[in-house]
Amino acid sequence: MARQPVTRRPVTEFARYLRTETAGGIALLVATAVALVWANSPLAEHYDQLRNLRVGPPALHLDLSLGSWAADGLLALFFFVAGLELKRELVVGELSSVRAALLPAIAALGGMVVPAVVAAGIAGGGKTWAIPVATDIAFALGVLAVCGRRMPSGARLFLLSLAVVDDLGAILVIAVLFTTGFSVLAAALAVVLLGLYAFLQHKRVRTPWLYVPLALATWITVHESGIHATVAGIALGLLTRARPDAGEPESPCLRLEHRLQPWSAGFAVPLFALFAAGVSIGGHELGAIFTSGLGLAVLIGLVVGKLIGIFGAVFVAVRLRVAALPAGLRLPDVLAVAALGGVGFTVSLLIAELALPPELAESAKAAVLVASTIAALLAAGLLVRRGRRHEQG
16 A cells, blocks of 8 residues: 555655754854954954944834844744744654653753753852753754764754754743843733734634734733743744644644744844854953853853753663663764754853843853854764764664
Protein backbone atom coordinates (compact mmCIF):
# COMPACT_ATOMS: atom_id res chain seq x y z
CA MET A 1 0.00 0.00 0.00
CA ALA A 2 1.35 3.44 -0.92
CA ARG A 3 2.64 5.55 1.92
CA GLN A 4 0.34 8.40 2.92
CA PRO A 5 1.75 11.90 2.26
CA VAL A 6 1.14 12.94 5.86
CA THR A 7 3.84 10.55 7.08
CA ARG A 8 6.48 12.57 5.25
CA ARG A 9 5.23 15.98 6.36
CA PRO A 10 7.04 16.28 9.74
CA VAL A 11 10.41 15.67 8.07
CA THR A 12 9.59 18.10 5.24
CA GLU A 13 8.37 20.72 7.71
CA PHE A 14 11.48 20.36 9.83
CA ALA A 15 13.74 20.61 6.77
CA ARG A 16 11.95 23.82 5.73
CA TYR A 17 12.30 25.23 9.25
CA LEU A 18 15.99 24.32 9.34
CA ARG A 19 16.71 25.93 5.97
CA THR A 20 14.98 29.16 6.97
CA GLU A 21 16.71 29.38 10.35
CA THR A 22 20.07 28.58 8.77
CA ALA A 23 19.65 31.42 6.27
CA GLY A 24 18.51 33.61 9.15
CA GLY A 25 21.62 32.66 11.10
CA ILE A 26 23.80 33.86 8.22
CA ALA A 27 21.89 37.16 8.07
CA LEU A 28 22.28 37.44 11.85
CA LEU A 29 26.06 37.01 11.59
CA VAL A 30 26.30 39.61 8.82
CA ALA A 31 24.25 42.13 10.82
CA THR A 32 26.38 41.51 13.91
CA ALA A 33 29.59 41.99 11.96
CA VAL A 34 28.29 45.26 10.49
CA ALA A 35 27.27 46.49 13.96
CA LEU A 36 30.65 45.65 15.50
CA VAL A 37 32.64 47.23 12.66
CA TRP A 38 30.44 50.33 12.68
CA ALA A 39 30.55 50.76 16.47
CA ASN A 40 34.35 50.42 16.51
CA SER A 41 34.99 52.70 13.53
CA PRO A 42 35.44 56.49 13.24
CA LEU A 43 31.71 56.58 12.45
CA ALA A 44 30.73 55.16 15.86
CA GLU A 45 29.07 58.44 16.82
CA HIS A 46 26.67 58.11 13.89
CA TYR A 47 25.83 54.56 14.99
CA ASP A 48 24.89 55.78 18.46
CA GLN A 49 22.85 58.64 17.02
CA LEU A 50 20.90 56.28 14.79
CA ARG A 51 20.30 53.75 17.58
CA ASN A 52 19.08 56.50 19.94
CA LEU A 53 16.92 58.31 17.37
CA ARG A 54 13.40 58.54 18.81
CA VAL A 55 10.33 58.01 16.64
CA GLY A 56 6.67 57.27 17.35
CA PRO A 57 3.58 58.97 18.80
CA PRO A 58 4.17 60.40 22.31
CA ALA A 59 0.43 60.28 23.05
CA LEU A 60 0.61 56.47 23.13
CA HIS A 61 3.91 56.50 25.04
CA LEU A 62 5.50 55.07 21.91
CA ASP A 63 8.13 57.74 21.23
CA LEU A 64 10.85 55.09 21.46
CA SER A 65 14.42 54.95 20.20
CA LEU A 66 15.11 52.82 17.14
CA GLY A 67 17.00 50.43 19.41
CA SER A 68 13.93 50.08 21.63
CA TRP A 69 11.67 49.59 18.62
CA ALA A 70 13.95 46.75 17.50
CA ALA A 71 13.92 45.12 20.96
CA ASP A 72 10.23 45.67 21.78
CA GLY A 73 8.67 45.58 18.32
CA LEU A 74 10.75 43.41 16.01
CA LEU A 75 11.42 40.79 18.67
CA ALA A 76 7.66 40.60 19.29
CA LEU A 77 7.48 39.14 15.77
CA PHE A 78 10.31 36.75 16.64
CA PHE A 79 8.47 35.56 19.75
CA PHE A 80 5.18 35.33 17.85
CA VAL A 81 6.82 32.88 15.46
CA ALA A 82 8.36 31.07 18.46
CA GLY A 83 4.87 30.86 20.00
CA LEU A 84 3.47 29.43 16.77
CA GLU A 85 6.26 26.85 16.67
CA LEU A 86 5.72 25.94 20.33
CA LYS A 87 1.95 25.60 19.84
CA ARG A 88 2.41 23.38 16.77
CA GLU A 89 4.98 21.20 18.52
CA LEU A 90 2.75 20.83 21.61
CA VAL A 91 -0.36 19.94 19.61
CA VAL A 92 0.81 17.94 16.59
CA GLY A 93 4.62 17.85 16.70
CA GLU A 94 7.53 16.42 18.63
CA LEU A 95 6.24 17.68 21.99
CA SER A 96 2.69 16.37 21.55
CA SER A 97 3.29 13.29 23.71
CA VAL A 98 4.52 13.50 27.29
CA ARG A 99 7.30 10.95 26.73
CA ALA A 100 8.62 12.72 23.61
CA ALA A 101 8.48 16.12 25.30
CA LEU A 102 10.05 15.03 28.56
CA LEU A 103 13.72 14.83 27.52
CA PRO A 104 14.00 18.22 25.73
CA ALA A 105 11.97 19.81 28.53
CA ILE A 106 14.32 18.40 31.18
CA ALA A 107 17.33 19.44 29.09
CA ALA A 108 15.98 22.98 28.67
CA LEU A 109 15.29 23.26 32.41
CA GLY A 110 18.82 22.12 33.26
CA GLY A 111 20.16 24.49 30.60
CA MET A 112 18.45 27.41 32.30
CA VAL A 113 18.93 26.61 35.99
CA VAL A 114 22.64 25.72 35.97
CA PRO A 115 23.82 28.81 34.00
CA ALA A 116 21.66 31.02 36.25
CA VAL A 117 23.19 29.49 39.40
CA VAL A 118 26.72 29.76 37.99
CA ALA A 119 26.25 33.40 36.93
CA ALA A 120 24.62 34.33 40.24
CA GLY A 121 27.48 32.73 42.16
CA ILE A 122 30.07 34.70 40.22
CA ALA A 123 28.30 38.05 39.86
CA GLY A 124 26.56 38.09 43.22
CA GLY A 125 23.39 40.21 43.42
CA GLY A 126 21.37 41.83 40.67
CA LYS A 127 19.77 40.28 37.60
CA THR A 128 22.96 39.27 35.78
CA TRP A 129 22.04 35.62 36.37
CA ALA A 130 19.21 35.95 33.80
CA ILE A 131 21.53 36.79 30.88
CA PRO A 132 22.94 33.27 30.18
CA VAL A 133 19.65 31.37 30.44
CA ALA A 134 18.71 31.69 26.73
CA THR A 135 19.79 29.85 23.57
CA ASP A 136 19.70 31.50 20.13
CA ILE A 137 17.89 29.04 17.85
CA ALA A 138 18.86 30.74 14.56
CA PHE A 139 22.57 30.82 15.38
CA ALA A 140 22.60 27.33 16.93
CA LEU A 141 20.74 25.69 14.04
CA GLY A 142 23.06 27.45 11.60
CA VAL A 143 26.13 25.92 13.27
CA LEU A 144 24.45 22.50 13.39
CA ALA A 145 23.49 22.68 9.71
CA VAL A 146 27.05 23.53 8.63
CA CYS A 147 29.06 21.33 11.01
CA GLY A 148 26.61 18.55 11.89
CA ARG A 149 25.54 17.29 8.49
CA ARG A 150 26.64 13.75 9.38
CA MET A 151 24.88 13.78 12.73
CA PRO A 152 21.69 11.69 13.13
CA SER A 153 18.43 13.52 12.47
CA GLY A 154 17.55 13.03 16.14
CA ALA A 155 20.21 15.63 17.04
CA ARG A 156 18.42 18.31 15.01
CA LEU A 157 15.00 17.40 16.38
CA PHE A 158 16.38 17.38 19.93
CA LEU A 159 17.98 20.82 19.50
CA LEU A 160 14.83 22.28 17.95
CA SER A 161 12.58 20.88 20.70
CA LEU A 162 15.00 22.04 23.40
CA ALA A 163 15.18 25.54 21.89
CA VAL A 164 11.39 25.81 21.66
CA VAL A 165 11.04 25.07 25.40
CA ASP A 166 14.01 27.35 26.09
CA ASP A 167 12.26 30.22 24.25
CA LEU A 168 9.21 29.79 26.48
CA GLY A 169 11.39 29.83 29.59
CA ALA A 170 13.21 32.96 28.41
CA ILE A 171 9.99 34.86 27.75
CA LEU A 172 8.71 33.89 31.21
CA VAL A 173 11.92 35.27 32.73
CA ILE A 174 11.43 38.52 30.79
CA ALA A 175 7.77 38.76 31.80
CA VAL A 176 8.43 38.13 35.51
CA LEU A 177 11.68 40.05 36.02
CA PHE A 178 11.29 43.04 33.75
CA THR A 179 7.76 44.25 34.35
CA THR A 180 7.90 47.88 35.49
CA GLY A 181 5.18 50.34 36.46
CA PHE A 182 2.43 47.72 36.11
CA SER A 183 -0.92 49.09 34.87
CA VAL A 184 -3.90 46.92 35.82
CA LEU A 185 -6.19 48.67 33.31
CA ALA A 186 -3.84 48.16 30.35
CA ALA A 187 -3.18 44.55 31.37
CA ALA A 188 -6.91 43.87 31.65
CA LEU A 189 -7.48 45.36 28.20
CA ALA A 190 -4.67 43.18 26.82
CA VAL A 191 -6.37 40.09 28.27
CA VAL A 192 -9.67 41.12 26.64
CA LEU A 193 -7.94 41.55 23.26
CA LEU A 194 -6.21 38.18 23.62
CA GLY A 195 -9.58 36.63 24.44
CA LEU A 196 -11.05 38.21 21.30
CA TYR A 197 -8.18 36.77 19.24
CA ALA A 198 -8.84 33.31 20.68
CA PHE A 199 -12.59 33.69 19.97
CA LEU A 200 -11.92 34.65 16.33
CA GLN A 201 -9.63 31.65 15.98
CA HIS A 202 -12.34 29.41 17.43
CA LYS A 203 -14.88 30.82 14.96
CA ARG A 204 -12.49 30.15 12.06
CA VAL A 205 -12.26 33.82 11.05
CA ARG A 206 -9.37 34.23 8.60
CA THR A 207 -9.30 37.84 7.38
CA PRO A 208 -6.08 39.75 8.19
CA TRP A 209 -8.14 42.97 8.26
CA LEU A 210 -9.23 41.94 11.76
CA TYR A 211 -6.12 40.16 12.97
CA VAL A 212 -3.49 42.77 12.08
CA PRO A 213 -5.16 45.68 13.95
CA LEU A 214 -5.99 43.31 16.82
CA ALA A 215 -2.37 42.15 17.10
CA LEU A 216 -1.10 45.74 17.02
CA ALA A 217 -3.62 46.80 19.69
CA THR A 218 -2.58 43.84 21.85
CA TRP A 219 1.08 44.78 21.52
CA ILE A 220 0.35 48.40 22.48
CA THR A 221 -1.69 47.44 25.56
CA VAL A 222 0.92 44.94 26.75
CA HIS A 223 3.62 47.59 26.28
CA GLU A 224 1.50 50.13 28.16
CA SER A 225 0.86 47.63 30.99
CA GLY A 226 4.54 47.58 31.93
CA ILE A 227 5.03 43.96 30.84
CA HIS A 228 7.70 43.62 28.18
CA ALA A 229 5.96 43.94 24.82
CA THR A 230 7.47 40.72 23.41
CA VAL A 231 5.11 38.79 25.73
CA ALA A 232 2.28 39.83 23.41
CA GLY A 233 3.97 37.96 20.57
CA ILE A 234 4.26 34.60 22.29
CA ALA A 235 0.77 34.91 23.83
CA LEU A 236 -0.80 35.45 20.39
CA GLY A 237 1.23 32.57 18.96
CA LEU A 238 0.06 30.17 21.66
CA LEU A 239 -3.59 31.14 21.05
CA THR A 240 -3.41 30.38 17.32
CA ARG A 241 -5.22 27.24 16.14
CA ALA A 242 -2.76 24.43 15.36
CA ARG A 243 -5.04 21.64 14.05
CA PRO A 244 -6.39 21.94 10.49
CA ASP A 245 -10.09 21.39 9.86
CA ALA A 246 -11.30 18.72 7.45
CA GLY A 247 -10.47 19.86 3.93
CA GLU A 248 -8.17 22.62 5.20
CA PRO A 249 -4.69 22.25 3.60
CA GLU A 250 -2.88 23.63 6.66
CA SER A 251 -3.75 25.09 10.03
CA PRO A 252 -3.59 28.86 10.71
CA CYS A 253 -0.60 28.15 12.94
CA LEU A 254 1.37 26.50 10.15
CA ARG A 255 0.20 29.00 7.54
CA LEU A 256 1.31 32.00 9.62
CA GLU A 257 4.58 30.27 10.44
CA HIS A 258 5.31 29.78 6.74
CA ARG A 259 4.57 33.43 5.97
CA LEU A 260 6.23 35.10 8.94
CA GLN A 261 9.24 32.94 9.77
CA PRO A 262 11.32 34.29 6.86
CA TRP A 263 10.54 37.84 8.01
CA SER A 264 11.44 36.95 11.59
CA ALA A 265 14.66 35.07 10.83
CA GLY A 266 15.76 37.16 7.86
CA PHE A 267 14.71 40.67 8.89
CA ALA A 268 13.50 41.15 12.49
CA VAL A 269 16.28 39.30 14.32
CA PRO A 270 19.18 40.60 12.16
CA LEU A 271 17.89 44.18 12.47
CA PHE A 272 17.67 43.77 16.25
CA ALA A 273 21.26 42.48 16.21
CA LEU A 274 22.32 45.51 14.13
CA PHE A 275 21.15 47.83 16.94
CA ALA A 276 22.03 45.59 19.90
CA ALA A 277 25.44 44.14 18.97
CA GLY A 278 27.23 47.42 18.32
CA VAL A 279 29.49 47.48 21.37
CA SER A 280 33.03 48.75 21.70
CA ILE A 281 35.45 45.84 21.76
CA GLY A 282 39.03 46.96 22.29
CA GLY A 283 41.84 45.54 24.36
CA HIS A 284 40.48 47.00 27.58
CA GLU A 285 36.94 45.73 26.95
CA LEU A 286 38.14 42.25 26.03
CA GLY A 287 40.34 42.13 29.11
CA ALA A 288 37.40 43.13 31.31
CA ILE A 289 35.37 40.18 30.06
CA PHE A 290 37.93 37.76 31.50
CA THR A 291 38.67 39.69 34.70
CA SER A 292 35.44 41.34 35.87
CA GLY A 293 32.73 39.49 37.78
CA LEU A 294 30.09 40.57 35.28
CA GLY A 295 32.05 39.40 32.24
CA LEU A 296 33.01 36.07 33.84
CA ALA A 297 29.44 35.45 35.02
CA VAL A 298 28.10 35.77 31.47
CA LEU A 299 31.03 33.97 29.84
CA ILE A 300 31.16 30.97 32.18
CA GLY A 301 27.39 30.86 32.51
CA LEU A 302 26.92 30.48 28.76
CA VAL A 303 29.92 28.37 27.77
CA VAL A 304 30.22 26.10 30.81
CA GLY A 305 26.87 26.41 32.58
CA LYS A 306 24.80 25.65 29.49
CA LEU A 307 26.88 22.62 28.53
CA ILE A 308 26.83 21.15 32.04
CA GLY A 309 23.17 22.00 32.59
CA ILE A 310 21.86 20.47 29.35
CA PHE A 311 24.13 17.42 29.27
CA GLY A 312 23.90 16.80 33.01
CA ALA A 313 20.10 16.91 32.97
CA VAL A 314 19.93 14.50 30.02
CA PHE A 315 22.52 12.17 31.57
CA VAL A 316 20.60 11.93 34.85
CA ALA A 317 17.22 11.54 33.13
CA VAL A 318 18.50 8.74 30.88
CA ARG A 319 20.36 6.92 33.68
CA LEU A 320 17.29 7.06 35.91
CA ARG A 321 15.14 5.97 32.94
CA VAL A 322 12.90 8.97 33.35
CA ALA A 323 13.28 9.64 29.60
CA ALA A 324 14.95 8.00 26.61
CA LEU A 325 17.25 9.37 23.92
CA PRO A 326 15.81 9.80 20.40
CA ALA A 327 16.56 6.98 17.99
CA GLY A 328 20.17 7.00 16.78
CA LEU A 329 21.31 9.60 19.31
CA ARG A 330 23.98 8.79 21.92
CA LEU A 331 25.16 10.65 24.99
CA PRO A 332 28.34 11.98 23.27
CA ASP A 333 26.03 13.43 20.58
CA VAL A 334 24.05 15.17 23.30
CA LEU A 335 27.30 16.68 24.61
CA ALA A 336 27.95 18.26 21.20
CA VAL A 337 24.41 19.62 21.00
CA ALA A 338 24.63 20.86 24.60
CA ALA A 339 27.64 22.96 23.65
CA LEU A 340 25.39 24.76 21.14
CA GLY A 341 23.22 25.84 24.05
CA GLY A 342 25.95 28.32 24.97
CA VAL A 343 25.15 30.36 21.86
CA GLY A 344 22.94 32.83 23.72
CA PHE A 345 23.08 35.79 21.37
CA THR A 346 19.66 37.33 20.47
CA VAL A 347 17.69 36.80 23.69
CA SER A 348 20.79 37.12 25.88
CA LEU A 349 21.51 40.51 24.29
CA LEU A 350 17.92 41.53 24.97
CA ILE A 351 18.06 40.43 28.61
CA ALA A 352 21.39 42.24 29.07
CA GLU A 353 19.75 45.47 27.88
CA LEU A 354 16.82 44.95 30.26
CA ALA A 355 18.76 43.73 33.31
CA LEU A 356 21.58 46.27 33.50
CA PRO A 357 22.15 50.02 33.29
CA PRO A 358 23.61 51.17 29.94
CA GLU A 359 27.23 51.39 31.12
CA LEU A 360 27.15 47.79 32.37
CA ALA A 361 24.92 46.46 29.59
CA GLU A 362 27.60 47.21 26.99
CA SER A 363 30.13 45.08 28.88
CA ALA A 364 27.59 42.28 29.32
CA LYS A 365 26.71 42.34 25.61
CA ALA A 366 30.40 42.13 24.69
CA ALA A 367 30.66 39.08 26.98
CA VAL A 368 27.60 37.54 25.28
CA LEU A 369 29.22 37.96 21.85
CA VAL A 370 32.53 36.45 22.99
CA ALA A 371 30.83 33.59 24.86
CA SER A 372 28.56 32.78 21.91
CA THR A 373 31.57 32.67 19.59
CA ILE A 374 33.49 30.34 21.92
CA ALA A 375 30.45 28.09 22.36
CA ALA A 376 29.88 27.95 18.59
CA LEU A 377 33.52 27.00 17.91
CA LEU A 378 33.50 24.37 20.67
CA ALA A 379 30.24 22.90 19.39
CA ALA A 380 31.51 22.92 15.80
CA GLY A 381 34.55 20.86 16.79
CA LEU A 382 32.46 18.36 18.76
CA LEU A 383 29.88 18.06 15.97
CA VAL A 384 32.50 17.39 13.30
CA ARG A 385 34.13 14.75 15.52
CA ARG A 386 30.85 13.01 16.29
CA GLY A 387 29.83 13.19 12.62
CA ARG A 388 32.97 11.31 11.64
CA ARG A 389 32.22 8.65 14.25
CA HIS A 390 28.73 8.15 12.85
CA GLU A 391 30.08 8.03 9.30
CA GLN A 392 32.54 5.33 10.31
CA GLY A 393 29.71 3.38 11.95
